[in-house]
Amino acid sequence: MSRTPFAPLFDRLVDDAAVFPPGLAPLDVAVREHLDRRAGPYAAHIGPLLVPATAGAELAGLAARDDRAVAEPLAVSLVVRPGAPLEPLLDAVDLLRDDPRVLVSGAELGWTEGTDGWRRTLDLAIPLVVEVGLGSDQESGLDDIAHAVDEEHDVTAKFRTGATPAWPWPDEATLAGFLDAVVLRGLPFKLTGGLHHVVRGTRQDKPMHGLLNVLLATHEALAGAEARELSGELARRDTEVLVTAVSSLGTDDAERVRESFTAYGCCGVLDPLTELEALGLITTEESHA
Numbered sequence: 001m002s003r004t005p006f007a008p009l010f011d012r013l014v015d016d017a018a019v020f021p022p023g024l025a026p027l028d029v030a031v032r033e034h035l036d037r038r039a040g041p042y043a044a045h046i047g048p049l050l051v052p053a054t055a056g057a058e059l060a061g062l063a064a065r066d067d068r069a070v071a072e073p074l075a076v077s078l079v080v081r082p083g084a085p086l087e088p089l090l091d092a093v094d095l096l097r098d099d100p101r102v103l104v105s106g107a108e109l110g111w112t113e114g115t116d117g118w119r120r121t122l123d124l125a126i127p128l129v130v131e132v133g134l135g136s137d138q139e140s141g142l143d144d145i146a147h148a149v150d151e152e153h154d155v156t157a158k159f160r161t162g163a164t165p166a167w168p169w170p171d172e173a174t175l176a177g178f179l180d181a182v183v184l185r186g187l188p189f190k191l192t193g194g195l196h197h198v199v200r201g202t203r204q205d206k207p208m209h210g211l212l213n214v215l216l217a218t219h220e221a222l223a224g225a226e227a228r229e230l231s232g233e234l235a236r237r238d239t240e241v242l243v244t245a246v247s248s249l250g251t252d253d254a255e256r257v258r259e260s261f262t263a264y265g266c267c268g269v270l271d272p273l274t275e276l277e278a279l280g281l282i283t284t285e286e287s288h289a
Helices: 027-038 053-064 087-096 118-124 135-150 172-184 211-222 227-235 239-247 251-260 270-278
Strands: 014-016 046-052 074-079 102-110 128-131 155-160 189-192 201-203 206-208 261-266
Touching (some): 014 027, 027 046, 027 053, 027 074, 046 053, 053 074, 053 087, 053 102, 074 087, 087 102, 102 118, 118 128, 155 172, 172 189, 172 211, 211 227, 211 239, 211 251, 211 261, 251 261
Parallel strands (some): 074 102, 102 128, 128 155, 155 189, 189 261
Antiparallel strands (some): 201 206
């Protein structure tokens, strides 16, 4: 059992992206370990298992063979990479919708323009997370998502914080611009990729954003800070300063932050959680044993 001294800031914060790069865990391993973690010391901080929509049938078979999914269904979010066809998602939701051992808690996909794009999935009537790009595409995507939210659809914006072969690492100014844009539109958002550590730093010669930096920048954005100020918050590397600032957030502030910053996907789901525990920001009964 896990206790969160600064709850609800870290509750259900980290979605389990074990099967995605660079983790690339086989789906059977990811399902087994995710079910193990549901009963583990960090359970309160872990969200659903992220699964490629193309693996819907395999997922159903794995859940059917694990008795732990009987008492409590396996919560998953089905993922379609930006630019990939949407048919596997539509098929997977149809396949899993009535499966008592699998709970489809949402779906994640990339923003595409037009009625034949991502809006086709609004009819699925499940929470959607829609990834946007950069520049004018980001503006158009966020405006489109905002219109869907105005139409009372459950849609969250998503932004990639880590580099891929086709996506350069977004620096502090780029991420700050996204945070400013979603907060100005009143949109909830999710992040994905590269957010493995709690403090901004460089690991294996690669720049990486920090979780605490993002939480504090979100708090500042909600208080009216502009992109330039948010960029400075995202660039901080002083762990003690960041921990002190996060620790000073009250429950109301934490709730507002998490209403905006809903979650993020991490392939090494325990990496940030063990760091948070080491800093005293979350505690488990095991840490007191």
